[in-house]
Amino acid sequence: MLHTNLSRLLASGGPKRLISTVNKLTTVEVNDKTGIAILTMNRPPVNGLNLELLQDLKSSIDEIEGNKSRGLILTSSSPTIFSAGLDILEMYKPDMDRCRAFWSQLQETWLALYGSSVPTAAAINGHSPAGGCLLATSCEYRVMVPKFTIGLNETQLGMIAPQWFMSAFLSVLPQREAERALNQGRMFTTEEALRVGLIDETANSKEEAIEKCAAFIGTFAKVNPLARSLTKQQFRAADLQQLKNGRKEDLEKFLFTVSQPALQKGLGIYLEGLKKKVKKQ
Numbered sequence: 001m002l003h004t005n006l007s008r009l010l011a012s013g014g015p016k017r018l019i020s021t022v023n024k025l026t027t028v029e030v031n032d033k034t035g036i037a038i039l040t041m042n043r044p045p046v047n048g049l050n051l052e053l054l055q056d057l058k059s060s061i062d063e064i065e066g067n068k069s070r071g072l073i074l075t076s077s078s079p080t081i082f083s084a085g086l087d088i089l090e091m092y093k094p095d096m097d098r099c100r101a102f103w104s105q106l107q108e109t110w111l112a113l114y115g116s117s118v119p120t121a122a123a124i125n126g127h128s129p130a131g132g133c134l135l136a137t138s139c140e141y142r143v144m145v146p147k148f149t150i151g152l153n154e155t156q157l158g159m160i161a162p163q164w165f166m167s168a169f170l171s172v173l174p175q176r177e178a179e180r181a182l183n184q185g186r187m188f189t190t191e192e193a194l195r196v197g198l199i200d201e202t203a204n205s206k207e208e209a210i211e212k213c214a215a216f217i218g219t220f221a222k223v224n225p226l227a228r229s230l231t232k233q234q235f236r237a238a239d240l241q242q243l244k245n246g247r248k249e250d251l252e253k254f255l256f257t258v259s260q261p262a263l264q265k266g267l268g269i270y271l272e273g274l275k276k277k278v279k280k281q
């Protein structure tokens, strides 16, 4: 009951204090009463994860870790897109120095989110392909609004999701389901995602999704925070360590992949398809 009241207060726009607007592409709002932080991505039109958005996400996660928030809810300011995943323009005809910085920052941001010491939840208020799905599955709980899609569609772009994308996916889905979905590059509707367990709940609006995420975070109210966070870290240690140990190799594989002419050709066609779709409407 207490948890429900806290989450209602948060969602109803109860007393809120804007702790930070420092970052250009993210905001952090911490509710004074509940202590839960809402981290909002705000890079129109689709929250494409470019170097700057990844940097802002990392610095917002650090801020939430540092200000003793009781939990983190990740969401988007767009009414229809949670995140379109990696900004393809970071990988298409890339400047290799920037590309290196981009992938290193993606690694850094993922380590911070997946390894966060506070309870994390994603209020998925729009489409969430690829890198968007990675962000959502790196959180501990997911609530999604109907009529959107989520999944790791890398194979559809002729790309291979790295091992750590798979780790986050596998922390949510059974191996058989995860393997099939990844091989197919399958995008799940909200209803399908609920059925397979890729999301935990559905909600009719962003506000309700945030309320449900807050209720999840509220379930830890009476649990010793240090015991909870060390337990979470033990569960995730092997996945985190695997990337930490292989960061350099992972970066080199990425740079090699994006420098392949066949991949560049495929990305060009994919981008063209996205743009043609816009013109048709």
Ligand SMILES: CCCCCCCCCC/C=C/CC(=O)SCCNC(=O)CCNC(=O)[C@H](O)C(C)(C)COP(=O)(O)OP(=O)(O)OC[C@H]1O[C@@H](n2cnc3c(N)ncnc32)[C@H](O)[C@@H]1OP(=O)(O)O
Residues within 6 Å of the ligand: 045, 046, 048, 080, 081, 083, 084, 085, 086, 087, 088, 089, 127, 129, 130, 131, 132, 153, 154, 157, 159, 160, 161, 162, 163, 253, 254, 257, 271, 274, 275, 277, 278
């Ligand atoms: C052994 C292993 C080694 C491995 C090493 C290599 C590893 C490589 C791994 C690479 C991993 C990649 C993960 C990714 O995240 S790739 C990105 C995948 N994302 C997508 O496929 C999403 C594409 N977008 C869409 O499907 C739709 O845009 C949408 C998100 C459903 C939204 O649809 P909507 O109709 O609302 O919007 P538009 O389609 O009209 O888009 C508006 C404009 O935004 C541009 N756009 C969209 N998505 C992206 C993107 N991801 N990057 C860049 N730009 C994007 C779109 O072109 C429109 O632009 P315009 O206004 O200029 O026309």
